[in-house]
Amino acid sequence: MEEKDLVIIGGGPAGLCAAISARKKGIDVLIIDENLRPGGQLFKQIHRFFGSKEHMAGVRGFVIGEKLLKEVKELGVEVWLNSIAYGIFKDKVIGVIKDGKNILVKAKSIIISTGATENPLSFPNWTLPGVMGAGACQTMINIHRVLPGKKVLMIGSGNVGLIVSYQLLQAGAEVVGVVEIMPKIGGYLVHAAKIKRFGVPIYLSTTILEGVGKEEIEGAIICPVDENFKPIIKKKKYIEVDLICIAVGLTPLNELLYQAGCLFTYKGYLGGMVALHNENMETTVENIFVAGDCSGIEEASTAMEEGKLAGISVAEKIRGKKWEDEKDQIRKRLDDFRIGTFGEKRKLSKEEIVREYYERVKTW
Amino acid sequence: MKNKKIICRCKEITEEEIIEVIKKGIRDIDGIKRALGAGMGLCQGKTCTNLIIRIINRETGIPIEKIRQQTSRAPVRPIQIKIISD
Secondary structure (H helix, E strand, O other): OEEEEEEEEOOOHHHHHHHHHHHHOOOOEEEEOOOOOOOOOHHHOOOEOOOOHHHOOOOEHHHHHHHHHHHHHHOOOEEEOOEEEEEEEHHHEEEEEEOOEEEEEEEEEEEEOOOEEEOOOOOOOOOOOOEEEHHHHHHHHHOOOOOOOOEEEEEOOOHHHHHHHHHHHHOOOEEEEEEOOOOOOOOOHHHHHHHHHOOOOEEOOEEEEEEEOOOOOOEEEEEEEOOOOOEOHHHOEEEEOOEEEEOOOEEEOOHHHHHOOOOEEEEHHHOEEEEOEOOOOEEOOOOEEEOHHHHOOOOHHHHHHHHHHHHHHHHHHHHOOOOHHHHHHHHHHHHHHOOHHHHHHHHHHHHHHHHHHHHHHHOO | OOOOOEEEOOOOEEHHHHHHHHHOOOOOHHHHHHHHOOOOOOOOOOOHHHHHHHHHHHHHOOOHHHOOOOOOOOOOOOOOHHHHHO
16 A cells, blocks of 8 residues: 555646645645546636736636646656546545556545536436537537537536637637526626627527437527526527537535545535535545535636645644745635625635534534 | 436436436435436436436425435446456
């Protein structure tokens, strides 16, 4: 069995930042990632990021990814790619499949930064070829340079739906419309404006009734809804499309946290069930930390800050030192980022998580 | 399968089948799994769990946060058992 001070599961923005922060404080770090290259979703983010200068706003996601990979390499962080952390067992032993072999790794500390999965939406024929998650579509066009459809209907007008619609236009597809069940656009207006300038209609208070096709998607039936979200059937309409993209949110990928025995709470604004953690990102299981989307769906910018916080906190425990000032600065940057309609709600949910952590830890 | 809404795509379980077992009194994800096998395919419920939770919520009125999640066990990814049995 291999023994490590810190094992980070998931080398996306949170995991990479955690690794860099911990390594800089003298901790030996191993990152385990199931992909062929680390960086998580950063490399498909070809748009500029939001926030202030400290949040690397104005920089495109993949550039941030390249910067983080360079730093990880220079610091000598060990990275296992194409490696699956398939389970967490007693005494922080992690089961990993690497190069087709089963390896058990015993860790003093673990940071779980496994990200999220896309939410599905079910309607008749959603299992036909030609229906896919918007995130998957973004990976295809921006990473693999494959256009999965020529005439696209986007379901959901959150930031993912809007950004991927725009990137589909850039990739040469026609976006025939964006469907949104709510009476207003879900994402930032700046992203909505970009696709509106291309003449893409955004159908508000509208839902998809079914996909149409025999072997694959040939069209979709969309329909306006009333104030109770009930379809007004007589107003339904057929649109010819060969790709339906689903952008209806994400769910934290938290199975490993369950297996580790962490306590959970439900936070709708953060995408569902999330592990309780304290202000250092430590879960209710000592020396198991969490960071990024798997601790609540937010943005790459917040994932990176949470990663740094977790990385420094691990270093504090292992080395018996304190870096409170540095951590306070990170917490301030997190607070500064959690603003606006969605940011505020996420901020409150995150504060509840910390509060519930202390309530539950006390009653143990 | 015309116009039927598949919920668990790995095991091809439809919404009708799930509603039927909810009517018989099943109220959580593990129960649906035992009754129908939904969530026991290749993706191990990564796709259908949220859909099933919403169906239970809609059919019974139980708040989403009160609906018990499925128990998570290793392996969290489809892997060959022969690799870990060595």
